[in-house]
Amino acid sequence: MRQALAEAAFELFLERGFEQTTVDDIVARAGVGRRSFFRYFPSKEDVVFPDHEGCLAEMTALLEGAGGRDPVAAVCDAARLVMLMYAANPEFSVRRYRMTREVPGLRCYELSVVRRYERVLAGHLRERYAGAPDGDLRAEVVAAAVVAAHNNGLRTWLRSGGEGDVESLVDHALGLVRQAWGDGSGSPAGRRPEDDVVVLVARKGTPVWRVVQSVESALEG
Amino acid sequence: MRQALAEAAFELFLERGFEQTTVDDIVARAGVGRRSFFRYFPSKEDVVFPDHEGCLAEMTALLEGAGGRDPVAAVCDAARLVMLMYAANPEFSVRRYRMTREVPGLRCYELSVVRRYERVLAGHLRERYAGAPDGDLRAEVVAAAVVAAHNNGLRTWLRSGGEGDVESLVDHALGLVRQAWGDGSGSPAGRRPEDDVVVLVARKGTPVWRVVQSVESALEG
DNA sequence: TCTACGGGTGGCACTGAGTGCCTTGATCGC
DNA sequence: GCGATCAAGGCACTCAGTGCCACCCGTAGA
Numbered sequence: 001m002r003q004a005l006a007e008a009a010f011e012l013f014l015e016r017g018f019e020q021t022t023v024d025d026i027v028a029r030a031g032v033g034r035r036s037f038f039r040y041f042p043s044k045e046d047v048v049f050p051d052h053e054g055c056l057a058e059m060t061a062l063l064e065g066a067g068g069r070d071p072v073a074a075v076c077d078a079a080r081l082v083m084l085m086y087a088a089n090p091e092f093s094v095r096r097y098r099m100t101r102e103v104p105g106l107r108c109y110e111l112s113v114v115r116r117y118e119r120v121l122a123g124h125l126r127e128r129y130a131g132a133p134d135g136d137l138r139a140e141v142v143a144a145a146v147v148a149a150h151n152n153g154l155r156t157w158l159r160s161g162g163e164g165d166v167e168s169l170v171d172h173a174l175g176l177v178r179q180a181w182g183d184g185s186g187s188p189a190g191r192r193p194e195d196d197v198v199v200l201v202a203r204k205g206t207p208v209w210r211v212v213q214s215v216e217s218a219l220e221g
Numbered sequence: 222m223r224q225a226l227a228e229a230a231f232e233l234f235l236e237r238g239f240e241q242t243t244v245d246d247i248v249a250r251a252g253v254g255r256r257s258f259f260r261y262f263p264s265k266e267d268v269v270f271p272d273h274e275g276c277l278a279e280m281t282a283l284l285e286g287a288g289g290r291d292p293v294a295a296v297c298d299a300a301r302l303v304m305l306m307y308a309a310n311p312e313f314s315v316r317r318y319r320m321t322r323e324v325p326g327l328r329c330y331e332l333s334v335v336r337r338y339e340r341v342l343a344g345h346l347r348e349r350y351a352g353a354p355d356g357d358l359r360a361e362v363v364a365a366a367v368v369a370a371h372n373n374g375l376r377t378w379l380r381s382g383g384e385g386d387v388e389s390l391v392d393h394a395l396g397l398v399r400q401a402w403g404d405g406s407g408s409p410a411g412r413r414p415e416d417d418v419v420v421l422v423a424r425k426g427t428p429v430w431r432v433v434q435s436v437e438s439a440l441e442g
Numbered sequence: 443t444c445t446a447c448g449g450g451t452g453g454c455a456c457t458g459a460g461t462g463c464c465t466t467g468a469t470c471g472c
Numbered sequence: 473g474c475g476a477t478c479a480a481g482g483c484a485c486t487c488a489g490t491g492c493c494a495c496c497c498g499t500a501g502a
Contacts (some may be wrong), residue, residue: 243457263460442462
């Protein structure tokens with residue numbers, strides 16, 4: 001039933017657009033009663049994003065099991081779940097993206113979904129940063145940065161029509177955030193931290209982000 | 222008329238809640254025709270946030286005139302405009318905040334407003350970072366971080382009931398972002414960059430953000 | 443076989459947001 | 473005084489979303 005409604009709805013949305021399609025049209029195509037639609041989807045917008053509830057649950061579960069790792073790396077991996085969900089069905093994702101871009105109601109709905117992901121990530125970070133100075137603040141800023149980076153990569157891919165490798169796009173974007181906020185562990189594995197030290201000499205006034213890049217490249221070198 | 226409608230609406234929202242108030246109630250209290258309401262406010266939600274359009278315009282204007290400054294510092298200052306708007310009317314802001322928190326429709330509307338601010342900031346950063354590697358990505362991540370930091374400070378103040386100093390709360394929060402992404406210029410003015418250099422020695426594996434904090438404190442020392 | 447029950451479904455009527463269209467009335471320039 | 477213009481009101485309509493009730497059907501029990 002859920003499936004039938006979602007399919008009928010998407011067909012009609014593609015044929016005549018989201019706003020030009022009424023709920024009555026959808027239930028007529030699906031051959032069910034109007035009342036049943038709202039039993040399965042609380043609003044007309046929900047039928048466009050039938051898969052996010054599950055993804056939110058997965059994300060929460062994944063973060064439950066993220067013990068002592070770098071918190072930033074953990075939330076980056078959690079964010080990747082969303083990318084993987086989109087990548088599992090490129091044509092659908094691209095068409096939905098195009099529709100969402102031009103329908104204000106869907107844009108607003110998507111914002112609230114993204115916000116829920118962000119809150120899940122921030123909640124995890126808040127626990128991990130508990131006690132640290134500005135822990136809550138840092139948690140929210142990092143969560144926002146991770147979401148923004150993820151979405152930048154994902155949307156670049158969606159705009160391109162689903163061509164190319166989403167995974168590397170998103171991973172590269174997330175790398176920028178890990179570089180700025182993570183603890184540096186993770187990516188280059190197998191190197192012992194006590195091997196050596198980094199000596200950085202910088203003129204005062206040097207942009208901090210350039211300093212960060214230097215440190216990062218030194219740590220990876 | 223706009224003013225009268227907004228005031229009548231807010232009275233009723235406080236008396237019986239947002240969802241329990243119909244547009245007919247509002248126009249009856251204001252003594253105008255129902256059709257006029259939708260001439261001044263495209264939706265019922267808009268009447269709750271009558272001041273954001275102006276603030277968006279101010280923000281755009283301020284960024285127009287932000288020439289060669291540190292781009293991150295410029296967008297932080299732009300974000301402060303929102304805080305100042307809220308601070309100009311603490312009782313109204315606090316009551317609106319409480320109402321927004323418990324009405325899904327208003328939460329969604331607020332998300333879309335916040336998103337518009339974020340896009341203005343990101344647009345400015347995109348221009349400033351044009352040509353740099355990952356300029357677009359960096360622009361969006363920094364904009365998201367600035368907005369998250371600003372909102373963290375602002376909401377802390379709103380949750381406290383409007384007691385204390387918003388400005389220092391928000392500035393402190395924004396400081397964290399400038400520390401991570403800014404070029405370090407700005408805050409400690411009047412110091413010549415060529416005065417001296419910073420030497421930092423760190424063990425490999427040190428969290429990057431701790432390194433950044435060290436650099437920052439050294440630059441301010 | 444009849445009956446009582448419960449959950450999924452359909453139908454129906456209602457509220458309320460938002461829109462299009464037309465009328466009215468006031469103000470302003472001629 | 474007169475026509476143009478524009479803000480405002482009124483009216484009717486669409487459509488999303490909700491509450492309520494009736495129905496159908498499979499099951500369990502007498």
